[in-house]
Amino acid sequence: MHLKKAAIALALALGLGLPAAHASVIGTMTRAQPVTEARIAALAEADRAAWRGYLERSRALMARDKAALATERAAGAAPPEAQARLHGDSGMPLDKPPAWYASPEARHVADNIVSFQTPAGGWGKNVDRTGHVRQKGEHYAPIDDDPSGGVIVAAAGWNYVGTIDNDATTTELRFLARVQAALPGAPGEAYRKAFDKGVGYLLDAQYPNGGFPQVYPLQGGYHDAITYNDNAFAQVADLLALVAGRQGDYAFVAPALASRAQVAHGRAIGVLLxxxxxxxxQLTGWCQQHDALTLAPVGARNFEPVALSSSETSRLLTLLMRLPQPTAQVTAAIDGAAAWLKRVAVYNVGWTAKGENGRFLEARPGAGPLWARMYDIDTMQPVFGDRDGTIHTDVNELTKERRDGYGWYGSGPASALAAYDKWRAGQGGKQGR
Structure with a gap:
């Protein structure tokens, strides 16, 4: 179906009337603000010292990372940037039989992970860990200085050097935990040491209020926001809970580090609430990112405006439901998020597969439930961002590149709501005892 006809059919199916003759642009992206001394100065006096100390430590760590690389390169010519970009599997499977993690193949991946760990303790993103072990003078992470989409370039050649974006750092740590468990004693010591350093990195990265930035040391722009996007925050919180529990692959964790992880996990849940x-x-859901200092919702990339996010809310809902002893506040947060997801479900439409005209939304009687990725906070109507920073109410009016290149609709929240129904039934049983 032609896109214009699809839009008309969709509008009729939803009872919204005919779309406007021109693009329904309702605004443009507003840039998220970084963490700066000036913004910290506007905080309550009791909060300023902790935030100033955090910002100073972040800058010192970045300076140390850069100095370490410069020292290596001063000793001779830097090797070519040969670290592979990720195209599919990261090379860090977490579902193999325990014995596999003692194999030469797994140890090579673990050696790659250890070698590319930054001095601060984190890892870059989008890397095939089956690749070569880092050579001295080689950069710690693949560098992307292309600002398309709104990426903030902190400094040429220094971006995402330590991040929780795209499953980075948390996956490396989980893989190291699996390998060291298969290699007790001296053979696994290097992996345990790197793991401890990596957990220390996450603890250092945590904001005074319990949030986590997308990139640490801080890179600026939207990267400084508390990042729920693509489940980055949830993955860190889950890992901290495992470290604190000291069970299975994490039984080796020292009690002192486990205690710190437990405190950090509690603070993370606090900022989430x-x-x-x-x-x-009424409690609803969460946005993809929230301002580090004010917790206000903020935009991210050019096509990710301020909006409630069904995908991130679903994952955070799951995180809260895993808490063994939910408080009344946690229970209220869970109930509110689940009710919101149920309220904004969309029916009688379908999100097509890619074709000649790209993906688009079409009327499909009887279909659903489906969820838009983003919802306007005031109207609760779906909203969509384009590469140029414009915000639309009709996904079919986006450029083909953005319609095809982003998950604007999905059915993922259905599984979270099914889990919620079971959780709620269990809570009712507990209250009845």
Whole structure:
């Protein structure tokens, strides 16, 4: 179906009337603000010292990372940038039989991970860990200085050098935990040491209020926001809970580090609860990113405007439901997020596969439920961002590149809501005892 006809059919199916003759642009992206001394100065006096100390430590760590690389390169010519970009599998499977993690193949991956760990303790993203072991003078992470999409370039040749974006750092740590468990004693010591350093990196990266930036040391722009996007925050929180529990692959963790992880996990849950969006007094969901200092919802890349996010809310809902002893506040947050997801489900439409005209939304009687990725906070209607920073109410009006290149609709929240129904039934049983 032609896109214009599809839009008309969709509007009729939803009872929204005919779309406007021209693009329904309702605004443009507003850039998220970085963490700066000036913004910290506007905080309550009791909060300023902790945030100033955090910012100073972040800058010192970045300076040390850069100095370490410069020292290596001063000793001779830097090797070519040969680290592979990720195209599919990262090379760090977490579902192999335990014995596999003692194999030469697994140890090579672990050696690659250890070699590319930054001095600060984190890892870059989008790397095939089956590749070569890092050579002295080689950069710690693949560098992308292309600002398309709104990426903030902190300094030429220094971006995402330590990040939780795209499953980075948390996956490396989980893989190291699996390998060291298969290699007790001296053979696994290097992996345990790198793991401890990596957990220390996450603890250092945690904001005074319990949030986590996308990139640490801080890179600026939206990268400084508390990042729920693509489940980055949830993956860190889950890992901290495993470290604190000291079971299975994590039994080797020292009690002192486990205790620190437990405290950090509690603080993470605290900021998660504090940042949940209320609309007309009702708890709803979360946005992809929230301002580090104010917790206000903020945009990210040019096509990711301020909006409630069904995908991120679903994952955070799952995180909260895993807590063994939910408080009344946690229970209220869970109930509010689940109710919101149920309320914004979309029916009688389908999100097509890629074709000659690209993906588009079409009327499909009887279909659903489906969820838009983003919803306007005030109207609760789906919204969509394009590469040029414009915000639309009709996904079919986006450029083909953005319609095809982003998950604007999906059915993922259905599984979270099914889990919620079971969780709620279990909570009712507990209350009845």
């Amino acid at each position: 504090a940042s949940q969006i209320r609309v007309n007094g």
